[in-house]
Amino acid sequence: MTGLQIDGLGFRYGPRVALEDVSFAVAPGQFCALLGPNGAGKSTLFALLTRLMVSRQGRIRVAGFDLAQAPRAALARIGVVFQQPTLDLDLTVRRNLRYFAGLHGLSGRAAAMAIDAALDRLGMLERAGETVRVLNGGHRRRMEIARALIHAPAVLLLDEPTVGLDAASRRAITAHVHDLAAGGMAVLWATHLVDEIGPADQVVVLHRGRVLAQGTAAAIAAGQPLADAFMAMTAGEDA
């Protein structure tokens, strides 16, 4: 397995169970939507995948590397776009990315090539010299995704990356990230918005820390709109 594999993952905040026996995989070339309402456990899962937090329950493998046993090798193969933007608004796009390339040990020509390639993939190359502050929200987000690609990760994690964006920007970013998956990356996209998911995408429905369903969106929707299937599943749990 060369993408992302999660087996039996659990996590508690004191007595509160945030994740329970979560297992699923994202293969290279797959766009997988982690679909869950507020409080489902998506951010907790992302914190465990990026080792901001550690769990003793279960196992996470990235491109075959066990995150607990070989954290550096595993983390080197992950690109992350967190919910909260973390850009220096007063630097240009290129300087922001150069700083980040340096964190990954890239400098000089290698860094310049990686930065140009990543910006090009997100349609942002012509904006490389602009200060981040003048970019709109959609372009800032695209730049953050480009930044997450600089070290050529095998797995790309995005935590609700379209929050606060207008419809056109959301559509553009969703399309760009689908293209990255089609190019061979394993993509995990956390969201509570079903309109960001295509029928062929993989979906993992997370609710109250547990996986309620997983499969293609078409299979989970089972002939009804995905939104209805999702509402029925999560409302049923509340009853």
Ligand SMILES: Nc1ncnc2c1ncn2[C@@H]1O[C@H](COP(=O)(O)OP(=O)(O)OP(=O)(O)O)[C@@H](O)[C@H]1O
């Ligand atoms: N620091 C914390 N201390 C205690 N409980 C927490 C903490 N962080 C999250 N929780 C709880 O863990 C559960 C999962 O929260 P989490 O933030 O992972 O969900 P989420 O799916 O990311 O939700 P959202 O979309 O609102 O960010 C929730 O019940 C939440 O209240």
